[in-house]
Amino acid sequence: MALILEARQVTKRFGGLVAVNAVDFTIEEHSIVSLIGPNGAGKTTFFNVIAGLYKPTSGTIRFKNTIIAGQPPHEITRLGIARTFQNIRLFNNMSALDNVLVGMHTRLKSTPLGAVLRLPSVVAEERAARVQARELLRFVGLQGRDLVWAKNLPYGDQRRLELARALASKPSLLLLDEPTAGMNPQETAALTRLIGRLRSELGLTILLIEHDMKVVMGISDRVTVLDHGTKIAEGSPHEVQTNPAVIEAYLGRAAVARAEA
Numbered sequence: 651m652a653l654i655l656e657a658r659q660v661t662k663r664f665g666g667l668v669a670v671n672a673v674d675f676t677i678e679e680h681s682i683v684s685l686i687g688p689n690g691a692g693k694t695t696f697f698n699v700i701a702g703l704y705k706p707t708s709g710t711i712r713f714k715n716t717i718i719a720g721q722p723p724h725e726i727t728r729l730g731i732a733r734t735f736q737n738i739r740l741f742n743n744m745s746a747l748d749n750v751l752v753g754m755h756t757r758l759k760s761t762p763l764g765a766v767l768r769l770p771s772v773v774a775e776e777r778a779a780r781v782q783a784r785e786l787l788r789f790v791g792l793q794g795r796d797l798v799w800a801k802n803l804p805y806g807d808q809r810r811l812e813l814a815r816a817l818a819s820k821p822s823l824l825l826l827d828e829p830t831a832g833m834n835p836q837e838t839a840a841l842t843r844l845i846g847r848l849r850s851e852l853g854l855t856i857l858l859i860e861h862d863m864k865v866v867m868g869i870s871d872r873v874t875v876l877d878h879g880t881k882i883a884e885g886s887p888h889e890v891q892t893n894p895a896v897i898e899a900y901l902g903r904a905a906v907a908r909a910e911a
Contacts, residue, residue: 651678651680652678652679653676653679654677654679655675655700655711655857656677657676657710657711658709658712659673659710660673660675660711661707661708661709662692662706662879671880673692673709673879673881675696675874681849681856681872682849682856682858682871683856683871683873684857684866684869684870685697685859685874686860686863686874686890686900687899688900690878691900692876692878693859694827694859695879696876697827699719700718700825701723701731702718702726703723713730714822727819727821730820730821731824732817732819732825733816734812736831736859738812739812740801740812740815741800743799743800744800745800746787746797746814749800749814750783750787751779751818753815753816753819754783782818784796787814790811790813791807791840792807792811795807805832806834809829809830809833809837810844824855825857825858826845826856829860830842830862838865842868868887873885875893877900883895883896
């Protein structure tokens, strides 16, 4: 299967701290890959390098044969990479619908002048965008909530809204940073099923950071493990959860037993 993302010898330093250390990493199209490791392992930093929030100190990242390392976030989003955040970042005083519409801005063609003049093409594009936004809300399970302010949605629904906003940019690679953080078991199970649908129904490729090992082991095609910024293991869920180095550095035998339950 073709690679959608290829990172080679990616390093990110903050002064004397090496947060990501010469990491090689690839993602195949239409796969679900998890990035795990203890707190401070460099997972979110690596995410931020891919998404353009950080420029790598060294190394290259290629997305669909385009080098993206060092490009600004809006350009990387335009190329087809979207992300969610560990700490939900919604526009709280905007409706669910408007939050999703904001996510579409990289795909809309209207100019500021056209918007001011209310040209027919602008009106038609806005109408189509609202239809698409409502469809995305329906897809993530928020049908009928389009006019509810984001801050008034339950926590689990806010997670779903952030996902819908990411989908609005029409990505081919979706980065999910702790998507089930703070959720109860029922919400976690429902969101895990939704992540599976992102691949099966929308054809997306997914990279996620996740601490819930039951989610990771149940949904991932491949798992990569970081520790102190260095890749220490990579393979199938079974290979990773039985790897002695991973058990020692992160999982522990109790966590392995819970993931297998």
